[in-house]
Amino acid sequence: MTSNEWDEFAAEWDGNTATSAYADHAFAELAQVVDLAGLRVFDFGCGTGLLAERLSPHVSKVVALDGSSKMIEQLKLKALPNVFPIAGFLTASLMRRNTLLQTKFDLVTASSVCAFLPDYGAILQTLRSLLRSGGTYVQWDWLASEESTETGFTKRRVRRAMAAAGFINIALTQPFTIEKFGDDTQVLMAVGQIP
Incomplete structure (x- = not known):
């Protein structure tokens, strides 16, 4: 999907119960594995900032990036002081x-x-370069049962790509499900650190 395609969803994104539930679950899981107090956070592919909004009261700063200018416009309307x-x-x-x-x-x-990105391995390298020594990377995506799926990842693929990017202490879980097109879909959560 191109940025223009995502632009089409921006105005209604926050009103979608599935996207809000996803952000709620992701934040709850994140808070269990990372002490958020005082952290400087980069929220990559932030959309309208649903996760950034939940992070904001607990961290010192969130830099939130998205390729969709319309999604970013929605985030700016929230006027979060440290985002x-x-x-x-x-x-x-x-x-x-x-x-x-x-x-x-x-x-x-x-x-x-x-x-949704064309080169997962390359983006992991770039995201790793943004972390301080000892920093943590956390990713949520749809869990796929086979490698060829276009809208999700297998645990094997994520573990292999994160290791190749230089992450250590890699942990993969399936912490929650979200109803997607009438089916409950597993979400894969990946956590890694850099030395």
């Missing part, structure tokens, strides 16, 4: 130009975004 939205794609050029991306983060989150 700094960026509309754009995570490229080396953007990372050089935007001062918000030039200080390392304690935590990088990627909620239901990585399975």
Whole structure:
């Protein structure tokens, strides 16, 4: 899906019970594995900021990036004082130009975004480069039963890609399900750290 396709969903995104439930569950699971107090967070593929909104009261700063300018417009309307939205794609050029991306983060989150990207391994390398030493990466995506699925990941694929990107202490769980097109769909949560 291109950014323009995601733009079409922006105005109604927060009103969707499944997207709100996903963010609620993701935040609850995150709070169990990471002490959020005072952290500097990069929320990659933030959409309208549903996860950033939940993180905001618990962390020092959230830099929230999404390729959809309309999603970012919705996040800006929330006027969260410690959330700094960026509309754009995570490229080396953007990372050089935007001062918000030039200080390392304690935590990088990627909620239901990585399975939609063309080069998962490359984006993991880029996200890893944004973390400080000892920092944590947390990802949620649909759990796939086979490698060829376009909208999710197998545990094997995620573990292999995270290890190749240099993450350690990798933990994979299936912490919750979300109703998607009338079926309960498992969500895969991946947690890794950098040395």
